[in-house]
Structure formats: structure tokens, C-alpha cells
Amino acid sequence: MNDGRADSRDRHPGMPARAMTENSAKHAPDAGGSAPPRIHRHEPAPAAERPVRTGYRRPAYAALDLGTNNCRLLVAEPASHGFRVIDAFSRIVRLGEGLGTSDRLSEDAIERTVEALRVCRGKMEARGVVRSRVIATEACRLAVNGAEFVERVRADVGLDLEIVDRQTEAYLAVTGCAALADPRAGSVVVFDIGGGSTEIAWLDGAATNPSADPTLRIRAWDSLPVGVVTLAERHGGTEVTPLTFEGMVEEVSERLAGFALRAAPAATAPHFHLLGTSGTVTTLAAMHLRLVRYERRRVDGLWMSDAEVSEAIDDLLGTRLQQRADNPCIGRDRADLVLAGCAILEAIRRAFPSDRLRVADRGLREGLLMNMMREDGVWRRGGFR
Template sequence: MVDETQMWAGERVTDTSARDERPPARARHRQGGGPAQGGAPAGATGRDPRSHARPRNNDPCYAALDLGTNNCRLLVARPTGSGFRVVDAFSRIVRLGEGLIGSGRLGEAAMDRAVEALKVCAAKIEARHIVDRRLIATEACRTAVNGEAFIDRVTRETGLELEIVDRETEARLAASGCTPLVDPTSDGAVLFDIGGGSTEVVWLDRLETRDGGPPAAVIRAWVSVPLGVVTVAERHGGVKVTRDDFEAMVNEFTPHLAGFVSAVGPHNCGRLHLLGTSGTVTTIAGVHLDLPRYDRSQVDGTWLGAEQVRVVVDRLLAMPFAERAANPCIGVERADLVLAGCAILESVRRAFPCDRLRVADRGLREGILVELMRADGVWRQRAGAPT
């Protein structure tokens, strides 16, 4: 396997690029994601001519779609005085990257599943008054030899124009979406986003903004590792996972973090905390809380201690596959992936043995919404308005 790990270190404030810097909509997925602000397929204005067809209401909304290696997710939201309120959402496991590591191609069945999910997303977008949107595809479409052809198929069959974003863009969007959960009394956070085909780890600070909106992300270093829950589970197995299998997963991921740890340099883990955004960490939180069914309101923002995380991971390792599948916070669609995610998490925890982990049920889509709304100046316009 070629090591395609990518890393950057320095200091960069996100959410600062201007709308007129972004490339034309049709070119964005050809250019690796472009600058910070994405947009709609209607051209430079970012307006979607179809968004006015049969709207359920006239509230101006923004749409964010993330087509990953495992999931297809959509958020539609409207701005509020200090953030945004979700008015529609969609999530479906499509496993677009199924078999990709062996063939190098997106499979026909996987593409069919993704297109069907995207048709649902297209209908939801069309039913709203969308003033701007950004629709992204990540690792599976980045690496597949037929990724661009699939994007063209999506446009033909759904009317949606997706852009294939590069890894730096993916890391930045995750940071923008999760920054509100960074403890402002800490020295920052080590954010990790465990995806289906890649994992982004970001050394993150927050910067309070003057526009009344969410804090902006300050990225001091980031690394993108071409390993995620789908790729690791396919390489090592996910149904029956022994302790040795688990350690093999951890050991495969760990070397990819070496350069990032060096870039962070001397640090006090007691003054940092981990911040996790992915199905892995939300699952761990749900299992820890013994939720009878998954509840985002109880999971998003939850703090877990290092020992609490260890106990849950040990519990999951001891569970037979059928018990994992029956757990209401895991389910049959994730049962063969959750331990691969736990192994990636364990690698991050060993590299950064922080005492606290904050769980984020938010990420790329929220980051897209923040960037689009900030580019439109919605919070400056709404300063002082009720939420």
C-alpha cells in the first residue's frame, strides 16, 4: 500500500476566504475542492434555480451534503441570531467504498445505493428555498479511478453537482463544524474525524468571532491518513475481532501519526483534550450512556474520561457480533465497522493520552453551513436579532 498520508503544520484561521474567490460551480469537483467557500451548481451567484419549485416555506435556507465512503448525509438549515437551526436532515449508510481497496473502483451496487440516497437528498433540497449550498464527496470518490465518472452520473440522474474535495478541505470543514465544542479554558483540542476511507486529525484552537456567529477554527497542524473504518475492517475483518486483530489494526494506523506528533511538538496533554467526530465516538458515547436508542441531544457535547472510553472499548471487544448488531447505538449496518473505528481511536489516544474526550455529533456538514453563512454575513446582519 502506498502511504498517501498528507500533513500540514503552521497556523491558519479558517472561515476567512471571500465568496468571489471560489471557482465556478461546475469546476469545483475538478479542482480538489477549491477555496474555503463552496456553492451551488447555478454558477457564480450560488443560487439554485430549482430551489424555488414547490417550496414548503419561504425561509431562506442553506444545504450541506457529505457523500463519504460509508455514509450519505444531508443537512438543511436556516440562520439564527448566533448559529443555525436544522430544518431537514437525511442520513443513510451506502458503503460507496465497498471493495474499493481491492479493485480501485467504485462497484456498481455501491454506486446504485449512493444514487438512490442522493435522489432523496435532491428532493429535500428542491423542496426548500435554498439560497446557497455545497455538496461534497470525499475519500471514495477521490481515490477511485471511476470517481469522476460517478460524479457525472450523479449529475445526470439526480441533478446534483458534487465536488470532490481534497483532504485539506475535509480537515478544515470538520474543524469549522466542531470548533464550538473546544473547551475555551484549555490549550486547544486534538480533533479527529474517523471516516469510512480516511481519518483526519487536527490540532485545533478556537477564535471568538466579532460577527455574532460561531467561533472560528484555528488550525495549527493537520494530518490526513488514508485509512478509515471501511478500509481497516476490510483489511483485518470486522465480524470476529480478537485482541490480536485489534492490536494489528492499531499498529497499522499508528505510524501515520508520527509526523503529526512531531509537528505538534512538546505539549501538555493535561491542558489539551480530544474532540472526536464520527460514528465511532458517538457509538462509544451511546453505549457508555446505555441509551435505549440513539439520542443526539444526549450525545453531542458529552465528556468522557479516558477510563470510561477504555471500559467501553473493552466491552465492545468482548461482545459477539450478534450482540453488537443488536445494540441500539450500533445496529447491524455498523456492527462490522465499530471495532475498526475503536482501533483508530486507540491509536490517536496513545499518541495523545489526554484525560478528556469530548464527543461531537457534528462535523463536515456543519462546517459547510458555517462557512456558507459566514461568507454571506448572516450573523452580522442578524446581530441583536432574537434566535
């Protein structure tokens, strides 16, 4: 999900977690020795069987999110109230390119993605990862050759890629960024604009306990089968006119209508606000801040007023493709997609009017990491700095 920029290596704050199945980073040799050793998925071991931290080396964990547009990896070690990123990788692979008109992953897209996954595997090995989870989302869910692609990744790269369902993706998005919700807010609408789908959830009730599982507050959720890649392919993303943009907004609004009806009470709650995680919202934040280069520390957690969001979208609508490509906070690989993302955001804003939007440069991978570390009880052992 999110954009293709390189990740900064920051300390991430602690976030509530939800128990999930994990991947082990133990390497089992394959017969004949010709294929790479695989990282196998397994159920977490009982606490008594887990290795005890020795005090001189923290365990390394990895989370990989393979979306319709991006391949993104975080490698992290536990810290006092969360984790510290020790390595990261992000590359736009456009795995779902053409899925708007076809039902298959193309060979070119597969080749680009396999190469990116090899880089990720190398980073995981170099960092001595002890546990990982490697997930794929909408492109692999939709493609008729999605399972075939998973087998190819297992054979060629040695990663056990797990295709997660839409509910899991929505819950991971909430887990990854809910810590940024205003604790006074009676309701929050959290959304994650991806390449092939958009996850959205209504969190009800104020966050009185920061360590509580935020997914327990979900009153309604949905996964819309529309993202920046699929929407741009249908409507065009190179030269977007106001009429084209409005057509994209209308399509998303129609798909959002059912959820908007179920979650209508959200916008009436005290201190209600939107909380967005995606390359779209981080790009708008960077433009609002007039950044000459992307800075995660300034973007993650930024509050934007409704007027500031509107101004940033209008500014983007006034640009040509080359201008967007030349913007270092957008880049050539995303220049034809960012306005489709703005259309999705605009549909959400119309359905849930709010004075405030909080920007999250975090999401599925952070949720995966917190889940794994929480299950392993790394913070209960203490002693992290």
C-alpha cells in the first residue's frame, strides 16, 4: 500500500496489536539444493519455547506488504514502547498493471515483482530476521493466476507469500495507524487507499486505553474494489481534467455508498476526524508543507484542516503530468496515479465531512510487526532502550 518512496529508519511508537499467524525465518534446505531455502509460515511457538533475549542482541522481525502497486519491506527490532526500523525497502512494481481490463498478472509485472522480492529476501537474510510475515493483497486476490504466482515466488525466491483476505487487510490498516487517532474522538474513520482496493473502517468510542486492541472498536468496515491503479486505468491518469476527476469521484462514491450509510453516525460524534494512510495522503501532506524532498518525520502524524486538504488537491489538479513527475515527493512512477488517489479521498471526504484529517505514514507493515512482537511477548521481557 502507500507510495514508492524509500522509508526512513525511525523509531515507531507502540501500537495496539491483533493476534495473527506468523512466518518463520528459519531456512529449510530444498531437495537438490538448487532452489533457495524457504521462509515457512507457521503458528507462533508457545512462550516457553521462544528464545529468551540475551541482552546483547535484539531479535529482528520483518514485514513485507506486496500490493497492487508497491512492494514494501520493513525490518525492525523491538524498542521500549514499539520498534526501531533497522532496514527498509520500497519499490513500485505495478504487479496489478492491466487488471482493470484483464484477469491475469502479466509476465512483465511478475518479473518486476520477483526481482523486488529477491532484494527483500536478501535484506531479511542480511539482518538475521527471526520471524516474518509476507503478505499480498488485491492484485493476487483478483488474478486468476494469483496462486500460480505465489508458487513461483516460493520456488524462485524462497518466500512463503500469503494472500490475505480483505477483512484482514482492513484490520491490519487499523492496527498499524490507530495510535494516531485523537484519544478524545468519539469516532474515527480510518482509510487506506491502495493500488487495487481501498480499506475503510469506522472506529467507535474514545481510545481510553492506548494499549487496547483498536480493532475491538471497529463498528463497520469495508474493502472497496477500487484503488489508484485500477481507477487511473479506467479513467486515465496522465491528463486529468476537472470533468475526468469528477467522474472518478462519482464512481468511488457509488462503491462507498453502502458503508457510508452504515457508518453515518460516525461523523456526528464529538471530535470526529478522518485518519488516512496511503501515498495519496502523504503526498498531499508533503505538498501542503512545501517540502523540497519527502520527510517522514514531518508528515507522519500531521494534522490538516479540511481547507488545507482542498487546497492541496486543487493544486495537484492544476498540474500537468510532467510537473507531477518532476516533483520529488511524487516522482515519475506515481505521476499518473496520484490524482486517482485524490479522487478516492474526495469521495471519502464527501461521505464523511470532517474539519480534520490526520496523516499516517504507516500501515500494514507496522501492524504486522506489532502483532508479531506482541505475540512473542518481547516487551514483557523488558530491558529495551
